[in-house]
Amino acid sequence: MSPSTTPKFKNPRAKYNFQGRTCSISGVGSYVPARILTNADLERMVDTSDEWITSRTGIKERRIAAKNEFTSDLAAQAALRAMQRAGVTAEQIDLIIVATITPDMPFPSTACLVQRKIGAFRAAGFDLEAACSGFIYGLEVAQQFIMSRTYDTVLVIGAEKLSSIVDWKDRNTCVLFGDGAGAAVLQNRPNAHGLLTAVMGADGRKANLLFMAGGGSRCPATAESVASGMHYLRMEGRETFKNAVQAMQTAAEEALRRCEIDISRITCIIPHQANLRIINAVVDRLGAKPEQLFINLQKYGNTSAASVAIALDEAVASGRIQRGDLILMVVFGAGLTWGAAVIEW
Ligand code: UT7
Numbered sequence: 001m002s003p004s005t006t007p008k009f010k011n012p013r014a015k016y017n018f019q020g021r022t023c024s025i026s027g028v029g030s031y032v033p034a035r036i037l038t039n040a041d042l043e044r045m046v047d048t049s050d051e052w053i054t055s056r057t058g059i060k061e062r063r064i065a066a067k068n069e070f071t072s073d074l075a076a077q078a079a080l081r082a083m084q085r086a087g088v089t090a091e092q093i094d095l096i097i098v099a100t101i102t103p104d105m106p107f108p109s110t111a112c113l114v115q116r117k118i119g120a121f122r123a124a125g126f127d128l129e130a131a132c133s134g135f136i137y138g139l140e141v142a143q144q145f146i147m148s149r150t151y152d153t154v155l156v157i158g159a160e161k162l163s164s165i166v167d168w169k170d171r172n173t174c175v176l177f178g179d180g181a182g183a184a185v186l187q188n189r190p191n192a193h194g195l196l197t198a199v200m201g202a203d204g205r206k207a208n209l210l211f212m213a214g215g216g217s218r219c220p221a222t223a224e225s226v227a228s229g230m231h232y233l234r235m236e237g238r239e240t241f242k243n244a245v246q247a248m249q250t251a252a253e254e255a256l257r258r259c260e261i262d263i264s265r266i267t268c269i270i271p272h273q274a275n276l277r278i279i280n281a282v283v284d285r286l287g288a289k290p291e292q293l294f295i296n297l298q299k300y301g302n303t304s305a306a307s308v309a310i311a312l313d314e315a316v317a318s319g320r321i322q323r324g325d326l327i328l329m330v331v332f333g334a335g336l337t338w339g340a341a342v343i344e345w
Contacts, residue, residue, distance in 0.1 A: 023143040024194035025343060026187045027086025030313035031077035032180040032300060033065040039175070046171040053175045058276025062178025062301035064163045070104045074181035075159035076117035078309070082155070083118070086185035090118050093185075094151035096125035097141060099134025099158045099305035101334070102165055103127055106215070114157065123155070131210070132272050132333025133200070134158055134305030135182065136341050140198035142186045157183040158305035165212055167232035176274070177233075178301035182309020193324065197258045198341040199251050206243060210235045210334035244278050247338035249285045252330040255340035263288050266342075267325035268315055272332050273297035273307045282330065294320055304333065321345050 038061045039050035053059055065074060075098055083090070098111040111125030130137040135158035142154035159181035166174050186195070213219050214230030225231065248271065256263060269292045271279045276297060283293060294315040303310060308329050315321045323345055330340040 020190050021147055021149070021188050022190065022192045022194040023146045024187050024189035024192045025184050025345075026088070026189065027082045027084070027185045028183065028309070028313040028316055029078050029081025029083070029085060030180065030182040030310040031074055031081065032063040032310065033069060033074065035064045035066065036061050037064050037178075042175050045168060046174060048171045048175055056275075056277070057176060058295075058297055059176065059301045060298045063180055065161045065179040069161075071100055071102050071159045071161045071181075072104045072110050072113035072117060074161065074179065075110060075114045075157045075183070078159065078181035078183040079114060079118050079155055079157055082183040082185050086187070088153060088185055088187070090120040091122055092153050093120040093123040093155050095142070095145060095154045096120060096123050097128050097138045097154065097156050098125070099128045099130060099138045099156070100160055101129060101131050101134075101304055102161045110159070120155070130305070130333065130337045131335055132274065132302070132304045132307060133331040133335070133337035133339045134333070135307070135309045136198055136329060136331045136339035137200055137337070139184070139186070139195060139341055140200055140339070143195050143198060146186060146188050152188045154186045155183060156186060157181060158307070158309040160304045160306050162233075162304055165231065165233050167229055170232070172237060173233060173235055176302050178303050180300055180303040180306045180310050182306050182311075182313050184309065184312070193344040196342040196344055197255055198339065199255045199258070200339045201247065201251060201337065203336045206336045207334070208236070209240045209243065209336065241275065241278060243336055244274065244332040245281045245285070247336065248272070248278070248282045248330045248332050248340075251338045251340035252282070252286055252328060255328065255330075255342050259342045261326060261342060263328075265326055266292055266328045268292065268294050268321050268327045270294050270308050270311045270315060270327060270329045272330065273300065273311060274302040274332070307331070
Protein backbone atom coordinates (compact mmCIF):
# COMPACT_ATOMS: atom_id res chain seq x y z
CA MET A 1 0.00 0.00 0.00
CA SER A 2 1.45 3.41 -0.92
CA PRO A 3 1.67 5.96 1.92
CA SER A 4 -1.18 7.99 0.44
CA THR A 5 -3.59 5.06 0.62
CA THR A 6 -2.54 3.87 4.09
CA PRO A 7 -5.57 4.34 6.35
CA LYS A 8 -4.77 6.83 9.11
CA PHE A 9 -7.13 5.21 11.57
CA LYS A 10 -6.85 1.47 11.79
CA ASN A 11 -9.18 0.88 14.69
CA PRO A 12 -12.54 -0.28 13.32
CA ARG A 13 -14.29 1.36 16.30
CA ALA A 14 -13.41 4.74 14.86
CA LYS A 15 -16.47 5.19 12.67
CA TYR A 16 -14.65 7.58 10.36
CA ASN A 17 -15.45 6.92 6.71
CA PHE A 18 -17.57 3.94 7.69
CA GLN A 19 -18.79 2.29 4.47
CA GLY A 20 -18.03 5.46 2.56
CA ARG A 21 -20.09 7.69 4.87
CA THR A 22 -18.55 10.43 7.00
CA CYS A 23 -20.23 12.46 9.69
CA SER A 24 -18.77 15.80 8.63
CA ILE A 25 -19.18 19.14 10.42
CA SER A 26 -20.01 21.41 7.53
CA GLY A 27 -20.66 24.59 9.52
CA VAL A 28 -20.61 25.98 13.04
CA GLY A 29 -22.12 29.11 14.56
CA SER A 30 -22.74 30.72 17.92
CA TYR A 31 -24.68 33.51 19.51
CA VAL A 32 -24.34 35.23 22.88
CA PRO A 33 -26.66 37.89 24.27
CA ALA A 34 -25.44 41.51 24.23
CA ARG A 35 -25.61 42.25 27.96
CA ILE A 36 -22.33 41.75 29.83
CA LEU A 37 -22.28 41.08 33.57
CA THR A 38 -18.77 41.69 34.95
CA ASN A 39 -17.17 40.53 38.17
CA ALA A 40 -17.37 44.17 39.32
CA ASP A 41 -21.15 44.05 38.77
CA LEU A 42 -21.32 40.87 40.90
CA GLU A 43 -19.34 42.57 43.69
CA ARG A 44 -22.35 44.87 44.03
CA MET A 45 -24.82 41.95 44.16
CA VAL A 46 -23.23 39.40 46.55
CA ASP A 47 -20.29 39.16 48.97
CA THR A 48 -17.60 38.37 46.41
CA SER A 49 -14.62 39.95 44.67
CA ASP A 50 -13.09 40.05 41.22
CA GLU A 51 -9.93 38.64 42.80
CA TRP A 52 -11.78 35.59 44.23
CA ILE A 53 -13.70 34.85 41.03
CA THR A 54 -10.66 35.30 38.77
CA SER A 55 -8.24 33.27 40.87
CA ARG A 56 -10.71 30.43 41.63
CA THR A 57 -12.34 30.17 38.20
CA GLY A 58 -10.66 32.34 35.53
CA ILE A 59 -14.00 34.00 34.72
CA LYS A 60 -14.06 37.79 34.21
CA GLU A 61 -17.52 38.32 32.71
CA ARG A 62 -20.56 36.47 31.39
CA ARG A 63 -23.51 37.24 29.06
CA ILE A 64 -27.07 37.57 30.32
CA ALA A 65 -30.08 37.18 28.03
CA ALA A 66 -32.76 39.86 27.96
CA LYS A 67 -36.08 39.26 29.73
CA ASN A 68 -37.83 38.56 26.43
CA GLU A 69 -34.97 36.49 24.98
CA PHE A 70 -35.29 32.75 25.59
CA THR A 71 -33.19 29.64 25.02
CA SER A 72 -34.94 29.00 21.68
CA ASP A 73 -34.02 32.53 20.52
CA LEU A 74 -30.34 32.03 21.35
CA ALA A 75 -30.46 28.57 19.75
CA ALA A 76 -32.12 29.84 16.55
CA GLN A 77 -29.53 32.61 16.11
CA ALA A 78 -26.64 30.17 16.53
CA ALA A 79 -28.34 27.68 14.18
CA LEU A 80 -28.88 30.25 11.42
CA ARG A 81 -25.19 31.20 11.55
CA ALA A 82 -24.10 27.55 11.39
CA MET A 83 -26.49 26.89 8.47
CA GLN A 84 -25.17 29.90 6.57
CA ARG A 85 -21.56 28.75 7.01
CA ALA A 86 -22.52 25.20 5.99
CA GLY A 87 -24.43 26.50 2.98
CA VAL A 88 -27.55 24.53 3.88
CA THR A 89 -31.11 25.76 3.67
CA ALA A 90 -33.76 25.15 6.32
CA GLU A 91 -35.48 22.67 3.96
CA GLN A 92 -32.38 20.46 3.90
CA ILE A 93 -32.37 19.81 7.66
CA ASP A 94 -33.64 16.33 8.59
CA LEU A 95 -33.32 16.53 12.38
CA ILE A 96 -32.83 19.20 15.06
CA ILE A 97 -31.31 18.19 18.41
CA VAL A 98 -31.24 20.84 21.13
CA ALA A 99 -29.08 20.05 24.16
CA THR A 100 -30.26 22.16 27.10
CA ILE A 101 -31.16 22.15 30.78
CA THR A 102 -33.02 25.45 30.41
CA PRO A 103 -35.72 24.73 27.81
CA ASP A 104 -38.17 27.57 27.14
CA MET A 105 -40.75 25.40 28.95
CA PRO A 106 -41.10 21.72 30.00
CA PHE A 107 -42.90 21.00 26.74
CA PRO A 108 -43.10 21.30 23.80
CA SER A 109 -39.40 20.79 23.18
CA THR A 110 -37.13 23.73 22.49
CA ALA A 111 -36.18 21.88 19.28
CA CYS A 112 -39.75 22.34 18.01
CA LEU A 113 -39.67 26.05 18.92
CA VAL A 114 -36.36 26.40 17.07
CA GLN A 115 -37.77 24.52 14.08
CA ARG A 116 -40.47 27.19 13.79
CA LYS A 117 -38.02 30.08 14.21
CA ILE A 118 -35.65 28.85 11.48
CA GLY A 119 -38.40 27.46 9.21
CA ALA A 120 -37.01 23.91 9.04
CA PHE A 121 -40.44 22.32 8.68
CA ARG A 122 -39.18 19.05 7.15
CA ALA A 123 -37.10 18.34 10.25
CA ALA A 124 -37.90 16.10 13.21
CA GLY A 125 -36.78 17.56 16.51
CA PHE A 126 -36.18 16.72 20.15
CA ASP A 127 -34.35 18.02 23.20
CA LEU A 128 -31.50 16.14 24.80
CA GLU A 129 -30.67 16.59 28.47
CA ALA A 130 -27.13 15.76 29.52
CA ALA A 131 -26.36 19.07 31.23
CA CYS A 132 -22.92 20.45 30.36
CA SER A 133 -22.13 17.28 28.38
CA GLY A 134 -25.14 17.80 26.10
CA PHE A 135 -23.36 19.04 23.00
CA ILE A 136 -21.04 16.01 22.81
CA TYR A 137 -23.98 13.70 23.51
CA GLY A 138 -25.76 15.51 20.66
CA LEU A 139 -22.84 14.99 18.26
CA GLU A 140 -22.80 11.28 19.04
CA VAL A 141 -26.57 10.91 18.55
CA ALA A 142 -26.38 12.84 15.27
CA GLN A 143 -23.49 10.65 14.13
CA GLN A 144 -25.52 7.51 14.80
CA PHE A 145 -28.41 8.80 12.64
CA ILE A 146 -26.04 9.79 9.84
CA MET A 147 -23.98 6.58 9.85
CA SER A 148 -27.12 4.43 9.97
CA ARG A 149 -28.30 6.23 6.80
CA THR A 150 -31.43 7.47 8.60
CA TYR A 151 -30.61 11.15 8.00
CA ASP A 152 -28.11 13.13 5.94
CA THR A 153 -28.27 16.57 7.60
CA VAL A 154 -28.59 17.07 11.36
CA LEU A 155 -28.50 20.33 13.29
CA VAL A 156 -27.01 19.96 16.79
CA ILE A 157 -27.42 22.93 19.13
CA GLY A 158 -26.25 23.54 22.70
CA ALA A 159 -28.22 26.44 24.17
CA GLU A 160 -28.82 27.77 27.66
CA LYS A 161 -30.43 30.63 29.52
CA LEU A 162 -28.82 29.65 32.83
CA SER A 163 -29.52 33.11 34.26
CA SER A 164 -33.14 31.89 34.58
CA ILE A 165 -32.21 29.15 37.08
CA VAL A 166 -29.35 30.85 38.95
CA ASP A 167 -29.96 32.01 42.51
CA TRP A 168 -28.59 35.55 42.29
CA LYS A 169 -28.22 35.60 46.09
CA ASP A 170 -25.99 32.49 46.21
CA ARG A 171 -22.35 33.53 45.73
CA ASN A 172 -21.30 29.86 45.46
CA THR A 173 -23.02 29.55 42.09
CA CYS A 174 -24.13 32.92 40.67
CA VAL A 175 -20.61 33.98 39.71
CA LEU A 176 -20.08 30.87 37.57
CA PHE A 177 -22.75 30.75 34.89
CA GLY A 178 -23.80 32.60 31.74
CA ASP A 179 -26.14 32.44 28.74
CA GLY A 180 -25.42 31.57 25.11
CA ALA A 181 -25.74 29.07 22.28
CA GLY A 182 -23.58 27.21 19.78
CA ALA A 183 -24.60 25.06 16.83
CA ALA A 184 -23.16 22.68 14.27
CA VAL A 185 -24.52 21.29 11.01
CA LEU A 186 -23.53 17.64 10.63
CA GLN A 187 -23.79 16.07 7.20
CA ASN A 188 -22.96 12.91 5.41
CA ARG A 189 -20.07 13.79 3.11
CA PRO A 190 -18.61 10.75 1.35
CA ASN A 191 -14.92 10.32 2.19
CA ALA A 192 -14.60 13.76 3.81
CA HIS A 193 -13.12 14.87 7.12
CA GLY A 194 -15.35 14.67 10.16
CA LEU A 195 -16.19 13.29 13.54
CA LEU A 196 -13.88 10.35 14.25
CA THR A 197 -15.36 9.21 17.52
CA ALA A 198 -17.46 10.39 20.44
CA VAL A 199 -17.43 8.92 23.95
CA MET A 200 -20.29 9.30 26.42
CA GLY A 201 -20.49 8.36 30.10
CA ALA A 202 -22.71 8.86 33.15
CA ASP A 203 -22.91 8.11 36.90
CA GLY A 204 -26.36 8.62 38.40
CA ARG A 205 -25.07 7.77 41.88
CA LYS A 206 -23.66 11.29 42.04
CA ALA A 207 -26.79 13.09 40.85
CA ASN A 208 -26.88 14.97 44.16
CA LEU A 209 -23.74 17.00 43.37
CA LEU A 210 -25.37 19.33 40.85
CA PHE A 211 -29.13 19.59 40.38
CA MET A 212 -32.29 21.66 40.30
CA ALA A 213 -34.92 19.98 42.49
CA GLY A 214 -38.02 21.94 41.56
CA GLY A 215 -40.21 21.96 38.47
CA GLY A 216 -40.33 18.22 37.73
CA SER A 217 -42.79 15.49 38.73
CA ARG A 218 -41.07 15.05 42.09
CA CYS A 219 -41.48 18.66 43.12
CA PRO A 220 -43.91 20.59 40.94
CA ALA A 221 -44.00 24.36 41.38
CA THR A 222 -45.88 25.47 44.50
CA ALA A 223 -45.69 28.67 46.52
CA GLU A 224 -43.56 26.72 49.04
CA SER A 225 -41.17 25.26 46.46
CA VAL A 226 -40.57 28.71 44.99
CA ALA A 227 -40.14 30.29 48.44
CA SER A 228 -37.56 27.68 49.45
CA GLY A 229 -35.49 28.23 46.27
CA MET A 230 -36.05 24.78 44.75
CA HIS A 231 -36.19 26.24 41.23
CA TYR A 232 -32.57 27.29 41.39
CA LEU A 233 -29.56 25.14 40.53
CA ARG A 234 -27.47 23.92 43.46
CA MET A 235 -23.93 22.58 43.37
CA GLU A 236 -21.48 20.87 45.71
CA GLY A 237 -18.54 22.74 44.19
CA ARG A 238 -15.52 20.93 45.59
CA GLU A 239 -16.80 17.37 44.93
CA THR A 240 -17.98 18.38 41.45
CA PHE A 241 -14.52 19.77 40.76
CA LYS A 242 -12.78 16.50 41.71
CA ASN A 243 -15.17 14.39 39.66
CA ALA A 244 -14.83 16.73 36.68
CA VAL A 245 -11.05 16.38 36.53
CA GLN A 246 -11.18 12.58 36.76
CA ALA A 247 -14.04 12.08 34.31
CA MET A 248 -12.67 14.47 31.70
CA GLN A 249 -9.28 12.77 31.81
CA THR A 250 -10.87 9.31 31.41
CA ALA A 251 -13.18 10.42 28.58
CA ALA A 252 -10.40 12.16 26.65
CA GLU A 253 -8.07 9.17 26.97
CA GLU A 254 -10.80 6.78 25.80
CA ALA A 255 -11.58 8.92 22.74
CA LEU A 256 -7.90 9.15 21.80
CA ARG A 257 -7.41 5.42 22.35
CA ARG A 258 -10.33 4.56 20.08
CA CYS A 259 -8.81 6.65 17.28
CA GLU A 260 -5.26 5.51 18.02
CA ILE A 261 -4.16 9.13 18.24
CA ASP A 262 -1.55 10.44 20.65
CA ILE A 263 -2.43 13.66 22.48
CA SER A 264 0.59 15.37 20.90
CA ARG A 265 -1.12 15.16 17.47
CA ILE A 266 -4.11 17.21 18.68
CA THR A 267 -3.91 20.79 17.38
CA CYS A 268 -6.70 22.16 19.52
CA ILE A 269 -8.21 20.89 22.78
CA ILE A 270 -11.62 22.38 23.51
CA PRO A 271 -12.61 21.55 27.10
CA HIS A 272 -15.85 22.37 28.88
CA GLN A 273 -15.39 25.96 30.00
CA ALA A 274 -16.37 25.70 33.69
CA ASN A 275 -13.21 26.51 35.59
CA LEU A 276 -9.65 27.27 34.46
CA ARG A 277 -8.27 25.20 37.33
CA ILE A 278 -10.22 22.15 36.16
CA ILE A 279 -9.00 22.68 32.59
CA ASN A 280 -5.36 23.04 33.68
CA ALA A 281 -5.55 19.92 35.84
CA VAL A 282 -7.02 17.86 32.97
CA VAL A 283 -4.42 19.09 30.48
CA ASP A 284 -1.68 18.29 32.93
CA ARG A 285 -2.97 14.74 33.48
CA LEU A 286 -3.31 14.17 29.71
CA GLY A 287 0.30 15.22 29.20
CA ALA A 288 -0.83 17.99 26.84
CA LYS A 289 0.66 21.46 26.48
CA PRO A 290 -1.22 24.63 27.47
CA GLU A 291 -0.69 25.92 23.89
CA GLN A 292 -2.98 23.15 22.66
CA LEU A 293 -5.91 24.60 24.62
CA PHE A 294 -8.67 26.89 23.43
CA ILE A 295 -10.16 28.88 26.30
CA ASN A 296 -12.88 31.53 26.25
CA LEU A 297 -14.40 31.11 29.73
CA GLN A 298 -13.06 34.51 30.82
CA LYS A 299 -15.72 36.06 28.52
CA TYR A 300 -18.70 33.77 29.04
CA GLY A 301 -18.35 31.73 32.24
CA ASN A 302 -19.95 28.31 32.26
CA THR A 303 -22.69 28.12 29.61
CA SER A 304 -23.36 24.39 30.18
CA ALA A 305 -24.45 22.66 26.95
CA ALA A 306 -23.46 25.72 24.91
CA SER A 307 -19.93 25.90 26.30
CA VAL A 308 -17.86 23.77 23.90
CA ALA A 309 -20.15 24.65 20.99
CA ILE A 310 -19.44 28.37 21.38
CA ALA A 311 -15.74 27.65 21.89
CA LEU A 312 -15.58 25.50 18.73
CA ASP A 313 -17.17 28.26 16.69
CA GLU A 314 -14.79 30.90 18.08
CA ALA A 315 -11.76 28.67 17.54
CA VAL A 316 -12.74 28.17 13.88
CA ALA A 317 -13.66 31.84 13.31
CA SER A 318 -10.36 33.05 14.80
CA GLY A 319 -8.29 30.75 12.58
CA ARG A 320 -7.13 28.71 15.57
CA ILE A 321 -8.46 25.61 13.78
CA GLN A 322 -7.42 24.93 10.19
CA ARG A 323 -8.59 22.31 7.71
CA GLY A 324 -7.08 18.91 8.52
CA ASP A 325 -6.39 19.75 12.18
CA LEU A 326 -7.26 17.19 14.84
CA ILE A 327 -9.52 18.55 17.59
CA LEU A 328 -10.31 17.02 20.97
CA MET A 329 -13.46 18.19 22.76
CA VAL A 330 -14.00 17.04 26.34
CA VAL A 331 -16.95 17.78 28.64
CA PHE A 332 -18.40 17.12 32.08
CA GLY A 333 -21.67 17.99 33.79
CA ALA A 334 -24.58 17.20 36.08
CA GLY A 335 -25.86 13.65 36.12
CA LEU A 336 -23.05 13.11 36.44
CA THR A 337 -22.32 13.00 32.72
CA TRP A 338 -19.16 13.29 30.67
CA GLY A 339 -17.96 12.89 27.12
CA ALA A 340 -15.23 13.50 24.56
CA ALA A 341 -15.04 13.77 20.80
CA VAL A 342 -12.20 13.69 18.29
CA ILE A 343 -12.76 15.56 15.04
CA GLU A 344 -10.61 15.84 11.93
CA TRP A 345 -11.50 19.33 10.72
O1 UT7 B 1 -20.43 22.61 34.57
C1 UT7 B 1 -20.60 21.57 35.47
C2 UT7 B 1 -19.40 21.35 36.21
N1 UT7 B 1 -19.16 22.39 37.16
C3 UT7 B 1 -17.97 22.47 37.64
O2 UT7 B 1 -17.14 21.74 37.19
C4 UT7 B 1 -17.67 23.42 38.77
C5 UT7 B 1 -16.80 22.70 39.78
N2 UT7 B 1 -16.45 23.45 40.95
C6 UT7 B 1 -15.71 24.59 40.92
O3 UT7 B 1 -15.40 25.12 39.88
C7 UT7 B 1 -15.23 25.14 42.22
O4 UT7 B 1 -15.44 24.19 43.24
C8 UT7 B 1 -15.89 26.48 42.65
C9 UT7 B 1 -15.39 27.60 41.74
C10 UT7 B 1 -17.38 26.37 42.57
C11 UT7 B 1 -15.48 26.83 44.07
O5 UT7 B 1 -14.08 26.89 44.19
P1 UT7 B 1 -13.36 26.13 45.41
O6 UT7 B 1 -11.94 26.45 45.31
O7 UT7 B 1 -13.76 24.69 45.30
O8 UT7 B 1 -13.97 26.85 46.66
P2 UT7 B 1 -14.82 26.22 47.85
O9 UT7 B 1 -16.15 25.79 47.39
O10 UT7 B 1 -13.97 25.20 48.49
O11 UT7 B 1 -14.98 27.49 48.78
C12 UT7 B 1 -13.87 28.12 49.37
C13 UT7 B 1 -14.36 29.34 50.12
C14 UT7 B 1 -15.57 29.08 51.01
O12 UT7 B 1 -15.40 29.81 52.20
P3 UT7 B 1 -14.94 29.07 53.54
O13 UT7 B 1 -16.01 28.05 53.81
O14 UT7 B 1 -13.62 28.45 53.22
O15 UT7 B 1 -14.89 30.18 54.52
C15 UT7 B 1 -16.71 29.67 50.23
O16 UT7 B 1 -17.76 30.13 51.05
O17 UT7 B 1 -14.76 30.36 49.18
C16 UT7 B 1 -16.06 30.85 49.54
N3 UT7 B 1 -16.74 31.27 48.33
C17 UT7 B 1 -16.63 32.53 47.84
N4 UT7 B 1 -15.96 33.61 48.26
C18 UT7 B 1 -16.05 34.72 47.52
C19 UT7 B 1 -17.54 30.53 47.54
N5 UT7 B 1 -17.97 31.30 46.52
C20 UT7 B 1 -17.42 32.53 46.69
C21 UT7 B 1 -17.48 33.72 45.96
N6 UT7 B 1 -16.78 34.80 46.40
N7 UT7 B 1 -18.20 33.84 44.83
